[in-house]
Amino acid sequence: MPSRRRRTALLVVIAAVAASAVVAAPSVAVAAPPVYTPGADxxxxxxxxxxxxxxxxxxxxxxxxxxxxxxxxxxxxxxxxxxxxxxxxxxxxxxxxxxxxxxxxxxxxxxxxxxxxxxxxxxxxxxxxxxxxxxxxxxxxxxxxxxxxxxxxxxxxxxxxxxxxxxxxxxxxxxxxxxxxxxxxxxxxxxxxxxxxxxxxxxxxxxxxxxxxxxxxxxxxxxxxxxxxxxxxxxxxxxxxxxxxYVVNQYTAADGTPIFDAVDPTRLGAPSADLALTSDMIVFFAGLYGAYPFNSYGAIVDDDSVGYALETQTRSVFSRSAREGTIAHELAHQWMGDEVSPFRWADIWLNEGWATYSQWMWTEHRGGATAQQSFDEVMAIAADDPDEFWQVVVADPGALGLFVDPIYDRGAATLHALRVKIGDDAFFELAKAWVDRFGGATASTAEFTALAEEVSGEDLDAFFEAWLYAPEKPTEW
CATH class of the missing domain: 2.60.40.1730 (tricorn interacting facor f3 domain)
Structure with a gap:
């Protein structure tokens, strides 16, 4: 049995060790409770x-x-x-x-x-x-x-x-x-x-x-x-x-895509020959943009008097008629607008510009006007056009400007001018990279311009400023 002095000293040491252990014990962080708030409207x-x-x-x-x-x-x-x-x-x-x-x-x-x-x-x-x-x-x-x-x-x-x-x-x-x-x-x-x-x-x-x-x-x-x-x-x-x-027609396109067309019986005569080109169009656009992105395609042709066409995903809608150029336009949207959709509605030129330019390229493929000739027609519009064709800011047309002609025609002209500037190889590499990188999601004008510079290796700030942001007719780029 230790002496009282030794026992007292031992107790002091034990107490000191215990106190040290308490001080050294790690602090335990207490997570704050979640703050639940309303989602934005x-x-x-x-x-x-x-x-x-x-x-x-x-x-x-x-x-x-x-x-x-x-x-x-x-x-x-x-x-x-x-x-x-x-x-x-x-x-x-x-x-x-x-x-x-x-x-x-x-x-x-x-x-x-x-x-x-x-x-x-x-x-x-x-x-x-x-x-x-x-x-x-x-x-x-x-x-x-x-x-x-x-x-x-x-x-x-x-x-x-x-x-x-x-x-x-x-x-x-x-x-x-x-x-x-x-x-x-x-x-x-x-x-x-x-x-x-x-x-x-x-x-x-x-x-x-x-x-x-x-x-x-x-x-x-x-x-x-x-x-x-x-x-x-x-x-x-x-x-x-x-x-x-509707009268339904089902078949398979040349690339294996199932096609489902539904046509109002009053419109059967008008669109049939043009709709029959769908298979060839799919193959043509797949060569430009990559494989068709969805599990099927087709058309709905209604007899409503609206005069409407929309690139409804996998099944484009046409009212009154479905003509070759419009069919090509809406089909091209399946890549440009549907697979890659606008991040904000201000980016709609990427939908309509690409679809219109695709229509130009299809027309050239079929022996009609070349893309360059279609571009020249746009550039023939006077700088002081009374309809203010050149005053629209293509990359920011406003809520009431989503479907005005410049979004389609100047959007297409922008793409043709870009093709001439960076060359065919870089341009079509850009087209495929756009679909590959942003497919299944959305993308913005800023992301497109950045990708164009990445693929081409060129500084394109002045080009895009002239074509997308300046409210005037481009004269040099």
């Missing part, structure tokens, strides 16, 4: 501030639609659409609530993660407050039941778009923000998603959507149901669910 596009929404990344839409077209004349041109949209999404922030775009139709029930959610419709926004807040990165499923009468909505310019009711069905064309007229959606190109469709219509009508049918239509009790699968990422403005008294 727009995707941030200055042209359309409330198009799209913040805080969510939609992965997939499953749309179960039941549509009754208008009764025969003289009944009003009003149909009725009922839908259940099952939406798989991932929050990009800790969410207390989030929005979807929904215009002109009424939501009657919403669930999030199988639990009833509180919701309200404020203007064109469906504001959803889930029972349990959503954690960033944790996948959730949203189910919206909705419906209402359908008419003929118009865009910011007063042109028909969205779910355009017709006497025998509907022509569905959404650019730029009309998808919200027929389903709840994150309605901006930056949020691409995959789609499946189940569309029930009166027996005898055909419902055509994106992608491929998953089986033959099923008819029971006077209703026919069509099922479609679109497995490639798609901007909402490129979705369709057109309904009509």
């Amino acid at each position: 727009g995707a941030g596009d200055p042209y359309f501030p409330f198009a799209g929404n913040g805080g969510i990344d939609v992965l997939h839409y499953d749309l179960d639609l039941d549509y009754a077209p208008p009764a025969p004349e003289p009944a009003p041109l009003t149909g009725h659409l009922s839908g259940v949209a099952t939406i798989d999404l991932v929050p990009t922030q800790d969410l207390s609530r989030f929005n979807l775009d929904l215009r002109g139709l009424t939501a009657t029930a919403v669930t999030v993660a199988r639990k009833a959610a509180t919701f309200a419709q404020v203007g064109d926004e469906l504001v959803i407050t889930p029972t349990k807040k959503l954690k960033e990165g944790k996948r959730a499923q949203v189910v919206v039941t909705y419906g209402g009468p359908t008419t003929r909505p118009t865009d910011i310019e007063g042109a028909l778009y969205g779910w355009v009711t017709t006497r025998d069905g509907a022509m569905v064309v959404n650019e730029p923000d009309g998808a919200s007229t027929w389903f709840p959606v994150n309605d901006h190109p930056v949020d691409k998603a995959t789609y499946t469709f189940e569309i029930s219509v009166p027996e005898g009508l055909v419902a055509v959507a994106n992608g491929l049918p998953t089986g033959p239509p099923v008819t029971a009790g006077g209703t026919t149901t069509w099922n479609w699968d679109a497995p490639d990422p798609m901007a909402a403005y490129l979705a369709t669910a057109s309904v009509g008294d």
Whole structure:
């Protein structure tokens, strides 16, 4: 047994060691609780501030639609659409609530993660407050039941778009923000998603959507149901669910792409020979831009009097007629606009310029005017043209300038001038690199100009300033 003095000294040492251990113990950081906030009510596009929404990344839409077209004349041109949209999404922030775009139709029930959610419709926004807040990165499923009468909505310019009711069905064309007229959606190109469709219509009508049918239509009790699968990422403005008294033609293009054409019987004579060129066009554009990017292609030719054509993904829509040049234009969009979509609507010249220039190149391929001749026609327009053709800023035309002629023709002329400046090898390397690098997503004018400099090895600042940003006719570049 140690002496009292030694025992006391030992206790002092033990106490000192214990105290040192307490001081040396590492501090444990306590994570701050997540701060749940509402998602933004727009995707941030200055042209359309409330198009799209913040805080969510939609992965997939499953749309179960039941549509009754208008009764025969003289009944009003009003149909009725009922839908259940099952939406798989991932929050990009800790969410207390989030929005979807929904215009002109009424939501009657919403669930999030199988639990009833509180919701309200404020203007064109469906504001959803889930029972349990959503954690960033944790996948959730949203189910919206909705419906209402359908008419003929118009865009910011007063042109028909969205779910355009017709006497025998509907022509569905959404650019730029009309998808919200027929389903709840994150309605901006930056949020691409995959789609499946189940569309029930009166027996005898055909419902055509994106992608491929998953089986033959099923008819029971006077209703026919069509099922479609679109497995490639798609901007909402490129979705369709057109309904009509169509004649269907299915075949396979030379590169193996399945083709599904749906043509109104009153238009059968006009487009048939030109539509038959689709296979050759696919092969031609694949040689310029790379393999056709989607699982199918085809056309919807309606008899509506709108005079509309849209590069609906995998199934371009034409009203009244489908002529060779327009068919080439919309098909080229499948690469330039659909596979690579605009980051902001100000970038639309990349869609329309490439599609128009593709049309020029196809015309030359067919023995018509050369691309250089088409370019010369544009350059023949006077600098003081009364329609102010040269005063449009191509890379920033404004919300009301998305579809004006300079976006198409000056966009194409920009590309031809670039081709002449950097040479064919670099230009077509650029075209393929554009699709390869940004395919399945979106890209901006800044990213295009940077890629052009990267591929060509040239300083192109002055060139693009003259062609895309200066509100005047280029004279040197």
